[in-house]
Amino acid sequence: MEKTITELRVERLASGLKDGEFLLVTDLKNVRYLSGYTGTSGIVLLSSAKAYFLTDFRYVEQAKIQCPHLELVVHKPIVWDSVADLLGEAEVLYVEESNLTLASYNQLKSRIKAEIKEAKGPVEKLRMVKSPEEIELISIAARITDEAFMEICGMIKPGVTEMEIARELEFSMKRKGASHTSFDFIVASGPRGALPHGVASDRVIQEGEFVTMDIGAVYQGYHSDMTRTVAVGEVSAELKKIYDIVYKAQMASLEAVAVGKTGAEIDKVARDIIQEHGYGDYFGHSLGHGVGLDIHEGPRVSAASDTVLEENMIITIEPGIYLPDVGGVRIEDLVVVEKTGARRLSLSSKDLIVLS
Ligand code: ZN
Numbered sequence: 001m002e003k004t005i006t007e008l009r010v011e012r013l014a015s016g017l018k019d020g021e022f023l024l025v026t027d028l029k030n031v032r033y034l035s036g037y038t039g040t041s042g043i044v045l046l047s048s049a050k051a052y053f054l055t056d057f058r059y060v061e062q063a064k065i066q067c068p069h070l071e072l073v074v075h076k077p078i079v080w081d082s083v084a085d086l087l088g089e090a091e092v093l094y095v096e097e098s099n100l101t102l103a104s105y106n107q108l109k110s111r112i113k114a115e116i117k118e119a120k121g122p123v124e125k126l127r128m129v130k131s132p133e134e135i136e137l138i139s140i141a142a143r144i145t146d147e148a149f150m151e152i153c154g155m156i157k158p159g160v161t162e163m164e165i166a167r168e169l170e171f172s173m174k175r176k177g178a179s180h181t182s183f184d185f186i187v188a189s190g191p192r193g194a195l196p197h198g199v200a201s202d203r204v205i206q207e208g209e210f211v212t213m214d215i216g217a218v219y220q221g222y223h224s225d226m227t228r229t230v231a232v233g234e235v236s237a238e239l240k241k242i243y244d245i246v247y248k249a250q251m252a253s254l255e256a257v258a259v260g261k262t263g264a265e266i267d268k269v270a271r272d273i274i275q276e277h278g279y280g281d282y283f284g285h286s287l288g289h290g291v292g293l294d295i296h297e298g299p300r301v302s303a304a305s306d307t308v309l310e311e312n313m314i315i316t317i318e319p320g321i322y323l324p325d326v327g328g329v330r331i332e333d334l335v336v337v338e339k340t341g342a343r344r345l346s347l348s349s350k351d352l353i354v355l356s
């Protein structure tokens with residue numbers, strides 16, 4: 001029988017472990033990535049020879065169906081007792097240092113002989129490069145987002161609140177098959193547009209303002225992420241100007257995306273353009289990030305990122321300018337890195353949409 005994708009992922013990780021070494025995977029997104037399991041209680045424990053899935057009795061039937069490639073262990077009341085049994089005389093246990101709590105660490109440490117070491121994100125590294133199936137799911141999430149955005153444009157007008165827009169977007173995405181929203185939507189109008197993370201509020205939208213919407217859907221566990229800024233009626237020359245600069249920076253950095261370049265190189269393209277126009281101080285966040293089972297994952301696309309882009313990574317490109325007390329603009333596309341460059345998954349128009 002042909003091996004499943006989860007089986008292959010487990011094999012790849014296991015092949016990096018030496019005799020006497022185990023890897024403990026506790027981050028639920030990583031657990032899902034390796035097991036296919038979608039429940040809320042589960043741990044994967046791997047060695048070069050063994051692959052266990054530990055859960056409690058509530059999830060046994062689900063685990064049997066979702067992860068037949070792993071050896072199912074119904075754990076003891078304290079899960080670390082079972083981990084200790086399985087480890088036996090093992091010498092090293094790698095743990096996910098950014099996920100395992102200090103309390104869990106202490107409980108583990110008191111029960112096992114193995115030395116506990118930081119795993120340094122081996123599963124996250126695998127997750128950066130997407131399989132065709134993952135790309136398909138993220139594309140569907142992006143399409144749902146595009147369609148919801150198109151619908152909402154018909155509703156945005158003076159007198160409507162940011163919250164009403166956010167709520168309608170959520171309904172719309174769920175009607176189209178999304179299980180969740182990717183995050184609490186950012187709907188930032190007028191001066192609130194200067195807040196890069198202005199979650200929708202009760203503010204009433206006025207004539208002559210920009211509305212920035214940062215939105216996304218989750219489809220079968222996979223996220224999408226897109227931002228558009230639209231004008232409500234005629235906006236000031238300054239707002240139009242910053243829109244054009246962000247647009248230019250966004251297009252240029254999209255164009256720069258290529259296999260073999262680093263996140264920092266792509267970030268620099270957008271940052272240089274915004275700086276040249278005198279707004280460098282108003283673009284205070286990184287250019288983008290990876291997207292997948294998490295809304296923010298590797299690779300980072302920032303000035304500090306030396307991660308080299310590979311084929312089938314999925315990243316966002318999202319420059320912005322935020323002027324305190326005036327307003328802001330961000331334009332964000334979700335793209336797949338391909339041999340020929342970036343292929344956009346966000347297909348909504350980026351020409352300034354003027355609603356009235
Ligand atoms: Zn976003």
Ligand code: ZN
Nearest residue numbers: 225316318332
């Ligand atoms: Zn984003």
